Amino acid sequence: MTTKTPTALLTTDHINKEQPPFILVDGSYYLFRTFHALPVEMKTSQGLHTNAVRGTLNAINKLMNRYQPTHMAVAFDTKAPTFRHQLSEIYKGDRPEMPSELAEQIPYIHQMIQALGIPLLFQEGVEADDIIGTLAHQACEQGYHVIISTGDKDMCQLVNEAIVVENSFDDKRFDVAGVKEKFGVEPRQIIDYLTLMGDASDGIKGVAGIGKVTAEKLLTEYDSIDNILANIDKLKGKQKQNFLDSIDSIKLDKTLATIITNLDIVPSIESLRLPTDPAFNLDARRAIFSKLEFKNEIASLNHPFHPANQSNGNQQTTFDTNTNSLDLQNKSLQKSSITKQYHTITNQADFEQLLAKLQSVPYFAVDTETTDLNWQTANIVGLSFATTAHEAFYVPVNHVDELGQRISPQLDKTDVLRQLKPLLENPNIGKIGQHLKYDSHILANENIALAQPHNWHMDTMLASYVLNTVATRHNMDDLARHYLHVLTTSFEDVAGKGAKQITFDKVNLATASHYACEDADITLQLFEFFAKKLSENEHNLLKHIEIPVAQILYQMEKDGILIDKQFLTKLSQEFDSKIQQLEKTAHAQAGEVFNLASPKQLGEILFDKLKLSGGKKTKTGQYSTSEQVLAKIEHELVDTVLEYRSLAKLKSTYTDTLANVADDNNRVHTSYHQALTSTGRLSSTDPNLQNIPIRTDTGRLIREAFIAPKGRKIISADYSQIELRLMAHFAKDPALIRAFNEGHDIHKATASEILGKDLADVSNEERRQAKAINFGLLYGMSQFGLAKQLGFSREQAQDYINLYFSRYPTVKAYMQTTRNLAHEQGYVDTILGRKIYTPDVQNSNAMVRQPAERAAINAPLQGSAADIIKLAMIAVNDVLPTTPNGQESAKMLLQVHDELVFEVDEDQVESISQLIKTAMQNVFSDTAKKLGWQIDFAVPLLVEVGVGDNWDTAH
DNA sequence: GCATCATCTTA
C-alpha cells in the first residue's frame, strides 16, 4: 500500500454549510449492528435472511431523508488481511467466524446499494475505516461538511469542526463537543486515549491498569502519550512501572489505533455523486427489492410521487422510530415506521379546519416565525401549531420571494391573526411553547396578549431549566437531541449563517414550513416528555415560579425604563474631552505615543521602558495591568491611566451605548435571560441593566440618567443582606440570628462577636475586615482568597478564619455539611428545593474540584436569594394597583438580583412603597405559603425602599 | 469576520 504526504492542517473556514453534507457510511458497522438487533426470523419466502439488509437500508434511508445529500458513499471491510494484520499477530485475531445467516446477506446488500446508485467502496487489504478517513479529509478540504455514519467509537478521532460522527441506529451524534462530553478528551486525543486503554478485540494491548477513567485523567493532565512519557518520572509506583513495561508496545498500539487519512487509492469526491434522476436503475432496484421481498420499497418504486400531497402543499416524510432500539427488537420495522404529517395552510377552508381543531383540544403547541431574534424589530412571518406528536401545521402570512415580492397563495396576516386572537388569548386552552416570552412579544406587536395569567400550559425551555440549571443548554435543537434523541433542522440549516444568513421570510416556503412544523411538533413532544419527567417540586417551580416570572419579565421588557438622553449625551461629551486630555498627558508622561487602551503596550511601557517594579505576568505571558496591580505602583502615569480607564469604560459601555439603544420614546428595553445561570439568577443583556455603576461618584452619574416621566417617581426596593440572612437561616446560627433579630449592622456585629468587643467599640477597620470575611463565607473562601482581599499574609488570614469559626461553630458546620452534600448526592439545593448539580465536586483534579466546591457552597445562598426575589416579583405584581384606563399607576421595570425598580404615579408613592415593602418582606409567610411551600424563615427579611426622580436618588 | 484575552461593571 502506498500513501502520500499528509496535506496541510485542516481548517474549517472554507466549509460550505449551505450545501448538503458529504456522507460516508460505515457499511460494516450497520451490517453487524442490525444483524444482531433485528429478529433473525426476518426471511424471504425462499428462506433468505434479510434482517441486516433491511437494517442497513433503513440507516441509509434515514440519512437520505434527513440530509438530502448530493454526494455519499458506503464503505465495507473485506475478508482479506490488512497491513494491521501484518503488524500484529493478535490483530482482530479472536474474531469469531461470521455467522452464515449474515454472510449470505452480504452480496445482496452490495447489490442493493449499487442498484440505488450509491457509490459502494471496498478493497482487499484496506479497511473501511481508512477509506472513510481518507475521503472524509479530502471532502473536508474541498469544502464539504462531512457526516461519518457509524457506531464505532474509534472513528471519533476523525471528528473536527467540519466532520461529525453520527450513528443512524441510535441517533447518537458526536461533534467536537460531543466527543469531549462522552470521552472527556479532545478528538485529537482519541488515538492516545484508545492506545492507553487498549482494545482486546482490535489487538491493541494498551497500558496495564489503565481504563477510561485513568486514560481521561492522564490525557487531561499531560495532553498526549508522548508528553506522559516525557514526564514519566512524575508518575508513581505501579503506574510508572506499567508505562515502562509498555513502552515498546505503545508505538505499535498507536499505529493500530490510528485511522489512515491519506490513502492514495480512493476515488475522487466528485465521482461519489448520487443520481438525481428518479428513474435511475429502476429495473435493477425492482429486481433486488423483489428478491428481498421488500414490499413497501417495490410499491414506492411504482408510485414515486404523491401528487395529492404536493398540490395542496402538504409534505409527507417517512420517519423511522429507530430512535428506540426496543422497537427494533420487538416489532417488525415496517410497522414501526410512522408518518410525520406536516401541513402548510394557504387557504381559508384549511385554516378553518385548523381553528376548529385548536378550539377542540385542551392545549396545543404554538410557535411564531419572524424576521429577527430581537422582538423590537422582528416582523411575524408565520405561525405553527401542533396538537399531537408527529403532526403539525404552518400558516405562512408574510413569505416573500428573493426579490421581496409577497408569494401566493398565502393567507392575509391580519385575517389570520384576527381569527387566532380569541384562541391565543383563551386561558382555557393551554399554550405550549419553547421560550414563550419571545412569542408573547411578537404577538403583542400584533395586539394579541399571550402572556396572560394561566394562559401558558408549559414553556419547554423553562421546564428544561427547572430540571437542570447546570448541564444542559435549553434551546430546542439541543433539547430534542438530548431528551428525545431526535436531530432537528437548525435555523442555520434553513437560513444559512454569518453575513450570508437570510431572513426567515425569504426561506423557500416548503423548507420554512417543514422547519416551523418541526418546531411546533418537537415542542409538543418535549412537553409530553417533561410532563412525565418533572418531579412534583419541579412542576411547582415551573408552574408557580418560573412561568409567572416569565410573564412579569415580558411586561418589564416591553415597558422599558425611561432615560434622559440629553443628559447622557452631555456626559459623553464631557467624558470625551477629559479622556482626550488624559491621553495627551499619558503620552507626555510615557515619553511616547501609545494606545492607552492596550494592556499590552501599557505593560511594556511601565515595566520594560520605565522599569517600574511590581510587574506580574498573566497566564498568556504579558504583563498584568489590572487595577489591583496598578494601585500598588506610585507613578504619575499610573494615576493618569486609572482615571482614563474609568472614564473610557463609563463612556463606551454606558453613556454612548444607552443613548443608542433607547427607542423613540427614550425607553430602554433590556432582555432578561431566565434559563441561563446555574444558581437560578436572571441575567440581563442588550443592554445589561444589572451592572449599571454605583460605587464611584462619576459612575453614579449614569444612574441619574434613569428617570421617571413627568408626574411619576422611581422607587427602588432592595433586600438588605439577603444572602447573609440565608446563611443565618441555613446554619441556624444563634449569634447571627440574634444580630438580625435585633436589627444590628451585621458586619459590625460580626466584628464585635469575633473580637469580643462592644458594638460601639468596633472601629471602621475592624468592620471592614469582618465584612470581608462575611462575604468570603458566601463565596466559599479559602485563606488564600481572604488574604488577598485584606492584604493579610496567609497565616494571618487563616488565624482570622479560625477565630471566626470558633465564635460561629454552627456556620463552620453548615459549610462542611454543604460540601459533604455536594460530594455525596452530586447536587445542593435552594430554599424552594431547586437542585443545583455540582458534578465537578467529584473531580480528582484539584484545579477543577476546588472552584467547584466554592461554587457548591455559594449556590444554595445565591440560588435561594434568587428564589426569594422571584417570589417577591410575583408577590408585588399581584398587589400593584391597576387603573381602569389600562395605564398602570405603578410599573415594575428592573430586577437587579436583590433589588426591584419601579415607576410610580407621584400621588401614590407613599402607599405603593408600603405595598411593595410589605409584599417583599412577607414572601415566606404569605406568597410561598399560598404557592405550596411551608418555610419557617429564621430571621426577618428587611426591605429598604427609596424614592426619587431618578435611580440614583431612589437607591 | 470571528474568537479569545484582559479588563471592568454589578449583586
Place this chain on the structure above:
DNA sequence: GTAAGATGATGCG
C-alpha cells in the same frame, strides 16, 4: 473566593 455581560485589543485567516 460566587454569579453574570460588555468592551477594545489582538491574532487568525
